[in-house]
Amino acid sequence: MGTLSFDIQKRFARGPTVRATLDLPLDQARVTVLYGPSGAGKTTVLRCLAGLDVSDSGYIRFGEERWFDSAARRFVPPQRRGIGLLFQDYALFPHLTVAENIGYALRRVAAGERATRVDEVARLLHIDDLLERRPGCLSGGQRQRVALGRALAPRPRLLLLDEPLSALDAPTREELRGELRALLERTGIPSIVVTHDRVEAMALGDRMVVLAEGGVRQVGAVHEVFSAPADLVVARVVGTENVAPASLVERRDGLALVAVGAARLWALDPGRLDGEAYACIRAEDVVLQPAPATATATSARNELVGTVRAATDEGPLVRVTLDCGFRLVALVTRSSARRLALAPGAPVAALVKAPAIRIVPRSPGERS
Amino acid sequence: MDLAALRLSVLLAVLNTLALLAIGLPIAHWLTTTRWRWKVLVEAVVALPLVLPPTVLGFYLLLAFSPRSPLGRGYFAATGRSLAFSFEGLLVGSIIYGLPFAVQPFTAALARVDQRLVEASYSLGEAPLLTFWRVSLPLALPGVIAGAVLAFAHTLGEFGMVLMVGGNIPGETRTLSISIFDAVEQLDYASAGRTSLLLLVVSFSVLVVTYSLQRRSLLA
Numbered sequence: 291m292g293t294l295s296f297d298i299q300k301r302f303a304r305g306p307t308v309r310a311t312l313d314l315p316l317d318q319a320r321v322t323v324l325y326g327p328s329g330a331g332k333t334t335v336l337r338c339l340a341g342l343d344v345s346d347s348g349y350i351r352f353g354e355e356r357w358f359d360s361a362a363r364r365f366v367p368p369q370r371r372g373i374g375l376l377f378q379d380y381a382l383f384p385h386l387t388v389a390e391n392i393g394y395a396l397r398r399v400a401a402g403e404r405a406t407r408v409d410e411v412a413r414l415l416h417i418d419d420l421l422e423r424r425p426g427c428l429s430g431g432q433r434q435r436v437a438l439g440r441a442l443a444p445r446p447r448l449l450l451l452d453e454p455l456s457a458l459d460a461p462t463r464e465e466l467r468g469e470l471r472a473l474l475e476r477t478g479i480p481s482i483v484v485t486h487d488r489v490e491a492m493a494l495g496d497r498m499v500v501l502a503e504g505g506v507r508q509v510g511a512v513h514e515v516f517s518a519p520a521d522l523v524v525a526r527v528v529g530t531e532n533v534a535p536a537s538l539v540e541r542r543d544g545l546a547l548v549a550v551g552a553a554r555l556w557a558l559d560p561g562r563l564d565g566e567a568y569a570c571i572r573a574e575d576v577v578l579q580p581a582p583a584t585a586t587a588t589s590a591r592n593e594l595v596g597t598v599r600a601a602t603d604e605g606p607l608v609r610v611t612l613d614c615g616f617r618l619v620a621l622v623t624r625s626s627a628r629r630l631a632l633a634p635g636a637p638v639a640a641l642v643k644a645p646a647i648r649i650v651p652r653s654p655g656e657r658s
Numbered sequence: 659m660d661l662a663a664l665r666l667s668v669l670l671a672v673l674n675t676l677a678l679l680a681i682g683l684p685i686a687h688w689l690t691t692t693r694w695r696w697k698v699l700v701e702a703v704v705a706l707p708l709v710l711p712p713t714v715l716g717f718y719l720l721l722a723f724s725p726r727s728p729l730g731r732g733y734f735a736a737t738g739r740s741l742a743f744s745f746e747g748l749l750v751g752s753i754i755y756g757l758p759f760a761v762q763p764f765t766a767a768l769a770r771v772d773q774r775l776v777e778a779s780y781s782l783g784e785a786p787l788l789t790f791w792r793v794s795l796p797l798a799l800p801g802v803i804a805g806a807v808l809a810f811a812h813t814l815g816e817f818g819m820v821l822m823v824g825g826n827i828p829g830e831t832r833t834l835s836i837s838i839f840d841a842v843e844q845l846d847y848a849s850a851g852r853t854s855l856l857l858l859v860v861s862f863s864v865l866v867v868t869y870s871l872q873r874r875s876l877l878a
Contacts, residue, residue, distance in 0.1 A: 340781055341780075342780065368777075368781050369785060372783075373781060375778070375781040377777075377778060379774075381774040381775055381777070381778040385796045394782050394784070395782035395784070440782065441781075444782065444783060
């Protein structure tokens with residue numbers, strides 16, 4: 291399909307300058323997460339892509355089309371970009387029914403065909419029993435699905451989602467996260483999701499773009515960005531967290547045994563886990579101790595034996611990178627780093643309690 | 659009661675309301691969307707009849723309608739009729755005089771429409787004009803109705819400007835309020851009382867309708 295490339299610059303009267311330059315291949319339908327702290331300009335970038343805001347300078351190219359080019363004074367209005375946009379608070383038309391909302395973009399389509407498409411989209415999103423209702427009497431989760439259906443109905447070429455889950459209460463958010471990922475995969479439409487939520491980024495994204503301090507700092511696979519931040523700004527924004535692809539091996543007593551690299555870890559069973567997932571461990575939660583003389587069996591204590599790859603000072607702490615079947619970063623105090631003689635190549639054991647390992651499922655489990 | 663004056667007043671009010679919808683909605687839409695820095699000038703011109711004595715407005719209109727002005731001459735050349743002391747002239751005057759009563763509620767109602775709904779419509783491929791028709795107007799409808807009702811009621815009660823521009827020609831420019839003035843001058847208090855009561859009842863009902871519509875639109 292080509293590439294979405296843009297160079298967006300926008301100055302705000304009493305605020306920062308946002309600048310984002312990026313080339314995103316759109317060949318496979320992939321979900322790109324635009325991640326960053328609030329105020330980094332994520333929404334500005336999304337609005338410029340949608341054509342609702344105009345960049346001060348730069349360009350936006352979608353495949354062969356030029357949507358914006360400040361040098362050539364070219365601007366394609368939002369109506370002609372063929373994008374689907376999901377607003378943070380959904381912006382449903384309050385005076386129209388769910389069916390009319392979903393069919394809004396299909397005004398030029400014959401009535402029969404429109405009804406068929408509305409039904410099709412409503413079934414895909416499990417809202418076919420709500421078609422006659424108005425947005426005012428829908429729950430947050432239902433509203434989100436209607437807004438998504440409205441954006442999907444005209445078969446957009448690119449989906450833009452602005453904090454798609456932030457308007458929901460926590461339990462609904464948990465529930466819809468996995469569903470949204472599966473849906474984005476099924477539609478086959480390349481998507482860009484804006485979020486400042488780490489779990490959301492992990493659960494939804496294939497690719498992650500970190501936007502911070504006025505620019506794009508890093509682009510890469512989600513777990514790569516989390517595990518190997520390119521610079522200190524990214525590290526501060528994504529937090530010191532180990533994120534590694536994990537797959538389920540077995541379940542027992544509310545715990546799940548997952549394979550991470552060459553290691554096996556016991557974690558709390560998040561439920562709805564039957565395929566791809568990420569295992570997340572905060573670097574502060576990793577306890578280091580001298581390597582045991584003999585290897586012990588895997589227990590809920592998750593004792594991992596490995597070697598130190600690198601140790602760097604980070605303020606009062608030392609950041610230790612280990613190889614223990616997968617890449618694991620630990621933050622320890624300087625005194626314990628000295629006591630353990632953590633030099634590259636030294637053997638060491640890492641302890642991670644099962645509750646300290648968070649499993650983020652990436653494809654939803656069977657609906658019960 | 660002066661039935662010819664009643665008929666004339668109602669006709670004038672109906673035509674004026676329709677004209678104010680046709681002229682006032684685009685002005686209100688423009689005022690809520692433009693980023694032109696001098697839009698206050700337009701707002702001030704629209705609001706001028708609120709503070710200007712009706713006689714002043716009527717005086718300037720009379721000058722503009724006279725056969726010596728380009729407007730009056732042009733209208734006479736096109737229709738063979740004079741704008742001054744005619745129903746058409748009265749209608750033009752009423753439109754200008756009624757503009758703030760229509761445009762201000764329209765603008766307030768349109769400004770309350772969530773801008774993101776408009777943007778959502780754009781992103782769904784709908785053109786600005788059709789977005790106004792499908793999203794902004796339906797959502798602003800209570801305010802638009804309130805403005806139209808106010809304009810209608812205000813036209814019924816106009817006096818100073820009517821007297822200056824229209825004079826007092828039965829069946830042509832003699833409206834209800836002129837007929838009340840006439841009746842009082844002829845000491846026909848019974849007739850003046852009946853007409854006044856009618857206007858009082860109409861005005862009161864109009865205000866009740868307007869306020870209840872505005873309350874509903876605020877709650878919606």
